[in-house]
Amino acid sequence: MTRRGLGLAHVPTPVEAMDRLAAALDMAEGALLVKRDDMTGLAGGGNKARKLEHLCADALAQGCDTLVTGGGRQSNHVRMTAAAANRLGLACTIVLSSGTPDLPSGNVILDLLLGPEIVWAGPVGYSGTEEAIAATCERLRAEGRTPYPMPIGGATPVGALGYVDAADELRAQVPDVALVVTADGSGGTHAGLVAGLGDAGMVLGVDVGARGDLDDYVPATAAKTAALAGRPEPAGDVTVDHDHAGPDYAVPTEETWAAIELAARTEGLVLDPVYTGKALAGLVTARRTGRIGRHDRVVFLHTGGTPALFTAATSRALAERYGPGDCR
Numbered sequence: 001m002t003r004r005g006l007g008l009a010h011v012p013t014p015v016e017a018m019d020r021l022a023a024a025l026d027m028a029e030g031a032l033l034v035k036r037d038d039m040t041g042l043a044g045g046g047n048k049a050r051k052l053e054h055l056c057a058d059a060l061a062q063g064c065d066t067l068v069t070g071g072g073r074q075s076n077h078v079r080m081t082a083a084a085a086n087r088l089g090l091a092c093t094i095v096l097s098s099g100t101p102d103l104p105s106g107n108v109i110l111d112l113l114l115g116p117e118i119v120w121a122g123p124v125g126y127s128g129t130e131e132a133i134a135a136t137c138e139r140l141r142a143e144g145r146t147p148y149p150m151p152i153g154g155a156t157p158v159g160a161l162g163y164v165d166a167a168d169e170l171r172a173q174v175p176d177v178a179l180v181v182t183a184d185g186s187g188g189t190h191a192g193l194v195a196g197l198g199d200a201g202m203v204l205g206v207d208v209g210a211r212g213d214l215d216d217y218v219p220a221t222a223a224k225t226a227a228l229a230g231r232p233e234p235a236g237d238v239t240v241d242h243d244h245a246g247p248d249y250a251v252p253t254e255e256t257w258a259a260i261e262l263a264a265r266t267e268g269l270v271l272d273p274v275y276t277g278k279a280l281a282g283l284v285t286a287r288r289t290g291r292i293g294r295h296d297r298v299v300f301l302h303t304g305g306t307p308a309l310f311t312a313a314t315s316r317a318l319a320e321r322y323g324p325g326d327c328r
């Protein structure tokens, strides 16, 4: 581990064998593992805790008094940023790219309890949200504050340093790791893993449909992150699987639900419909097509996101999937 930082994230996270899931995918015993970055703590856990370790340290070093970020209505990053601000005694403003919900659910419940200033920006999309974050920082500066802006997902080279830490941690836990499979939202997690492992061929990112430029963003950010961490330029080509994003970000498909059920019913492992369900669907396909061999040592990165299960959208999807009267 490169450093313990501010102590926001509970690390090292456990690595667990998934032998029943491996058997379902015709993989050898011990070949398939899960790294539980859903257990990092910070108001519900997830991959953003590791990024926030570095981002918040940077904010404090710069003398900032207000963390500012944004995302979709069910953003995990926004929720965890609000929690980090409270832990550190900083103010926080979050921008959510949706209208005000009629009833709060999932992450929004946690946002309301954590109490950051919330800017409901309307359905402005990915780049519109980034613009709204910048405009919010302007307003805060005019009010005499010193904001620390973070892009969607905390996707900067500084944030990605959290996944250099995770790569070091994983190498110590699983020295013969051959492939890490992760969801790609903003792409920062993938970039940090590549920088930390030093070989882009060791990471398969599964695009969940959040942004259109991952094929450029991930390699560029991996190189910048490696330089920032004092690591060599990563070898190999970055691979992003674009085949499991479904029609849009946060819209799960039949195969997303099938992957979520598979993990739940073989391992008791709960995935989410926005990120990790799509990532596991990508892993299943990679195994079916032979991209993953029977004996390859593969680590599925569980990046969190469980709060998004507890939304009206999930209730509606499952009522349709299982039938309204079915309580299985």
Ligand SMILES: *Cc1c(COP(=O)(O)O)cnc(C)c1O
Pocket: 046, 047, 048, 075, 076, 077, 153, 155, 183, 184, 185, 186, 187, 188, 189, 190, 272, 275, 276, 303, 304, 305, 306
């Ligand atoms: C943000 C997020 C991701 C994607 O991480 P990026 O670094 O933005 O690509 C994956 N899973 C969950 C649960 C997330 O909240």
